[in-house]
Amino acid sequence: MGLDSGWALAWVRESARVIAEHRAELIALDREIGDGDHGENMDRGFTAVLAKLDGVEPGTPGDVLKLVATTLISTVGGASGPLFGTAYLKAAGAVTGAEELDGAALVALLTAARDGIVLRGKAETGDKTMIDAWSPAVDAAAAAQADGASEAAVLEAAAAAAESGAEATEPLVARKGRASYLGERAIGHRDPGAQSSALLLRAAAQTAAEAAS
Amino acid sequence: MGLDSGWALAWVRESARVIAEHRAELIALDREIGDGDHGENMDRGFTAVLAKLDGVEPGTPGDVLKLVATTLISTVGGASGPLFGTAYLKAAGAVTGAEELDGAALVALLTAARDGIVLRGKAETGDKTMIDAWSPAVDAAAAAQADGASEAAVLEAAAAAAESGAEATEPLVARKGRASYLGERAIGHRDPGAQSSALLLRAAAQTAAEAAS
Amino acid sequence: MKKLINDPRAVVSESLQGLAAAHSDVVTVHTDPDFIVRAGGPRQGKVALVSGGGSGHEPLHGGFVGEGMLDAAVPGPVFTSPTPDPIVAATLAVDGGAGVLHIVKNYTGDVLNFETAAELAEVEGVTVRSVVIDDDVAVKDSLYTAGRRGVAGTVLVEKIAGAAAERGDDLDAVAAIATRVNAQARSMGVALTPSTVPHAGEPSFTLADDEVEIGIGIHGEPGRERIPLEPADAIVDRLLAPILEDLPFEGGDRVLLFVNGMGGTPQVELYIVFRRAAEALRERGIEVARSLVGNYVTSLEMQGVSITLLKLDDEFVELWDAPVNTIALRWGR
Amino acid sequence: MKKLINDPRAVVSESLQGLAAAHSDVVTVHTDPDFIVRAGGPRQGKVALVSGGGSGHEPLHGGFVGEGMLDAAVPGPVFTSPTPDPIVAATLAVDGGAGVLHIVKNYTGDVLNFETAAELAEVEGVTVRSVVIDDDVAVKDSLYTAGRRGVAGTVLVEKIAGAAAERGDDLDAVAAIATRVNAQARSMGVALTPSTVPHAGEPSFTLADDEVEIGIGIHGEPGRERIPLEPADAIVDRLLAPILEDLPFEGGDRVLLFVNGMGGTPQVELYIVFRRAAEALRERGIEVARSLVGNYVTSLEMQGVSITLLKLDDEFVELWDAPVNTIALRWGR
Ligand SMILES: Nc1ncnc2c1ncn2[C@@H]1O[C@H](COP(=O)(O)OP(=O)(O)O)[C@@H](O)[C@H]1O
Numbered sequence A, B: 001m002g003l004d005s006g007w008a009l010a011w012v013r014e015s016a017r018v019i020a021e022h023r024a025e026l027i028a029l030d031r032e033i034g035d036g037d038h039g040e041n042m043d044r045g046f047t048a049v050l051a052k053l054d055g056v057e058p059g060t061p062g063d064v065l066k067l068v069a070t071t072l073i074s075t076v077g078g079a080s081g082p083l084f085g086t087a088y089l090k091a092a093g094a095v096t097g098a099e100e101l102d103g104a105a106l107v108a109l110l111t112a113a114r115d116g117i118v119l120r121g122k123a124e125t126g127d128k129t130m131i132d133a134w135s136p137a138v139d140a141a142a143a144a145q146a147d148g149a150s151e152a153a154v155l156e157a158a159a160a161a162a163e164s165g166a167e168a169t170e171p172l173v174a175r176k177g178r179a180s181y182l183g184e185r186a187i188g189h190r191d192p193g194a195q196s197s198a199l200l201l202r203a204a205a206q207t208a209a210e211a212a213s
Numbered sequence C, D: 001m002k003k004l005i006n007d008p009r010a011v012v013s014e015s016l017q018g019l020a021a022a023h024s025d026v027v028t029v030h031t032d033p034d035f036i037v038r039a040g041g042p043r044q045g046k047v048a049l050v051s052g053g054g055s056g057h058e059p060l061h062g063g064f065v066g067e068g069m070l071d072a073a074v075p076g077p078v079f080t081s082p083t084p085d086p087i088v089a090a091t092l093a094v095d096g097g098a099g100v101l102h103i104v105k106n107y108t109g110d111v112l113n114f115e116t117a118a119e120l121a122e123v124e125g126v127t128v129r130s131v132v133i134d135d136d137v138a139v140k141d142s143l144y145t146a147g148r149r150g151v152a153g154t155v156l157v158e159k160i161a162g163a164a165a166e167r168g169d170d171l172d173a174v175a176a177i178a179t180r181v182n183a184q185a186r187s188m189g190v191a192l193t194p195s196t197v198p199h200a201g202e203p204s205f206t207l208a209d210d211e212v213e214i215g216i217g218i219h220g221e222p223g224r225e226r227i228p229l230e231p232a233d234a235i236v237d238r239l240l241a242p243i244l245e246d247l248p249f250e251g252g253d254r255v256l257l258f259v260n261g262m263g264g265t266p267q268v269e270l271y272i273v274f275r276r277a278a279e280a281l282r283e284r285g286i287e288v289a290r291s292l293v294g295n296y297v298t299s300l301e302m303q304g305v306s307i308t309l310l311k312l313d314d315e316f317v318e319l320w321d322a323p324v325n326t327i328a329l330r331w332g333r
């Protein structure tokens, strides 16, 4: 039995909570190598998402993701708004109509999200962007699913890989986004978008584990 | 034998030196209850006076004082420029033509200087201005001269009285100049113009003592 | 002290050289003595307006030299009144035979130096009238102080009297209008941070991270009282209260609302202040018929703001709207 | 953090309300979504210019809405690109049937959000062209960065392209002029102090009392290198060198020299900078034919300055001199 729209809603709510909780941390990361607004941007977006959820019918997981996508696009702004917006939009597209998501569907969802970000932002792995969280997450999820892991375990693999991926941005020089202006001086700082991506994927894994238990 | 133009020149040179030496202190006093430029203003003025002295014939003490007056008027600006300028101008007028100044002439000089400041600035004793140094100085000089003191002793009395007068401005509320904007908050700070006046009169006394020895 | 300067004592002269290089279409800068006149020389038969004072308040006064406003500005050293010499030189340079109005901010130094200059200019055959500006309600006006200071209201006097001179009013009439603008204008300011005079090298006062200084002057003089930082709206209300009750301004009045930045305050903040001030006036039935927002009378890099209200009549409105073509104010035709 | 604000999150909207109250003669402010258009509505048959980006750079862009310059400005949150919605709304509001030019500063966020907005506006039947501004020589332009940033040169593009639209050029021609201005403009900035984003509450970087940051952006991003404070002339030479060699600018060229304050720098310092820049250009035989000095593209209360050079041709001069009537730039007729 896969993850349904109840999980999708739980994921989104947990995302909003965890982003609010880490707002200051994300601002601090962005202040080091960007312009100090990433936490504020994401928090503004997910606060708006929460407000939208109130009056809405659950529908399918895809419906929930689409609502997240359009809300982020119209409330976040900055670089991360269109990028996360596209990610959720493409993710929604990858699972349209499905009532429940099995491991394969989750891998498709994550892959589509990652590809959406690349499509808009043209970043490659190692450019010190959110892609450095998403790409290892997609790979780890695919490997776990190929090994027959449960839905929760697929997302757990994605979250863990995203977290290491975010951490692994620290020694990098940035080649996209504001941090690219800094050259060598970006070294030693974690990319804020990779960090928020890891938080979102951790929220997915955690709510999946709760749904399974 | 009174004080000649040699003394007048020495007084002016010593004034320039001592003002330069206390420039920062006068700025600091003015920063507390004014706008922080009194030391700069006075230093600019006396630096200009020094430069003017270079090419000039000594003449009488009155000639020297007049040169100081016009130079201060045209270089100091602020409140203190016209006030000290008038003081030296009236002082020069009080001793016009005299080659040497005896005790009576010195008292006349100081009185005229003080009256000139009052004429322009309309301050009374206790208003927390330079008058609080000049008025006691005039009174002390007159008393010393009446007691038959030497020229050097007349100026010593003036200098000492000016110094106490400057110190005595500390507990006062100001009623003229910028410090008057502060009301009670001026209490506890010494008036910068009274302090620079005391420095100038101390220079007069010291150079007179040197001339006598 | 962190400033984009070379020699601290050359700040004014180097800055004037830059001004001359940038704006030769509008002004001509004379050096030694330093003063700024309109490009093109004096206009025969027109009353000329001369203002001046310490530097560090830019664009006041040099930024207001030009058609419809000042004929000359005389910059002193930073925060220090100019001496009489350049004032006399500027006065003689711009006299077009119809006399010269001196617009003087009420500080002992400015008053004394302009007084001497006026006497000297009269000796040279130029008729001079002086108007002393004292719009700052932060200072108690009494026999026992140097009186109220001249602050941001000066710009309004220069603009409106400048327009009167341009339309051909004679010296007495221009002086009367300037006096009337001053009488109808009230200002009050607040500082969030002090400024640092280049030759002093240290801030003119210190404020804790959560303190503001109410009733600040434009020379870094401390103000009326020091209070904890409050929301902008509360501070605006504090500045407005003494302004409103002083003239007083009342329901039915039409006013010009001038929110002036002290130099270091971002524009977003000036407009937040304007918003509340306009709202507070509306609540009292006072109509904001004209407005001005920006850094016009500054105190170097000080963060803070002043609010000026000018009670308008039809003549003031007409003269305010008249064309002006200076570096800092430009509109019309 | 010391600011004249109320709720840190209401900074932009309250400031817009103040702007609306102060300047209803020049602009109309729409809220929710937030954008600023010329008072009087779209002009049929004229190409419309829309720009926008994060707030905190005022007067950019709202201060440049008006006759001869922009038709609309779209302010995002402080230092954050607006989302597509208000950009679309502004684009639809100002289209006069001749198409709309988007003037976009080269930041990933601005580019992506304007891109989406352009697509959506095209769906609504409005023809949109976009010009991306990247005049900042502090950033190495290579395949391996997000490319050069758009900084103060944006004002020059908005003025000159705005004049082209006003004289009746069609959309392709206006876009071509905007592209050409951007191609001929180069900028470089320095910060003496950082700025603090209201919702962040802390400065975006820290600098020691004797350090400056060379190659600063306009969002409080750290710059190219941190060096000890130097005399203004030395800093100006440091900023000019990469600008001059980049285009390159050469003896015989005519240029517009634009000295832009970052918000918290006093005017005296801007003119000291202008003085040296003009002198350095003269030494190289480069003629300063036009100039602009002031706080036009700011970074909140940041102290610092940027220098922009635009290589002029006769058409640029004519369009630069053409009338403009906005809150922050006004001349002509
Ligand atoms: N071209 C890009 N591709 C992928 N991610 C990007 C790109 N540019 C920026 N990002 C991500 O966006 C994050 C910054 O987002 P945010 O601070 O919200 O926007 P802004 O940079 O406009 O202030 C960066 O940490 C990075 O992860």
Ligand SMILES: Nc1ncnc2c1ncn2[C@@H]1O[C@H](COP(=O)(O)OP(=O)(O)O)[C@@H](O)[C@H]1O
Pocket (backbone or CB within 6 Å): B030, B034, B035, B036, B037, B038, B041, B042, B077, B078, B079, B080, B081, B083, B117, B120, B121, B122, B123, B128, B129, B130, B131, B176, B177, B178, B191, B192, B193, B194, C079, C080, C081, C108, C109, C110
């Ligand atoms: N009306 C006055 N009468 C006498 N002295 C005055 C008067 N006003 C100011 N002063 C003196 O001038 C001093 C300030 O001089 P200064 O700082 O050079 O000028 P400013 O106040 O213009 O900056 C004060 O300390 C005071 O002694």
Ligand SMILES: [Mg+2]
Pocket (backbone or CB within 6 Å): A030, A034, A035, A036, A037, A038, A078
């Ligand atoms: Mg950011």
Ligand SMILES: [Mg+2]
Pocket (backbone or CB within 6 Å): B030, B034, B035, B036, B037, B038, B078
């Ligand atoms: Mg002083």
Ligand SMILES: [Mg+2]
Pocket (backbone or CB within 6 Å): B035, B037, B078, B079, C054, C079, C080, C081, C109
């Ligand atoms: Mg002074």
Ligand SMILES: [Mg+2]
Pocket (backbone or CB within 6 Å): A035, A037, A078, A079, D054, D079, D080, D081, D109
């Ligand atoms: Mg941003």
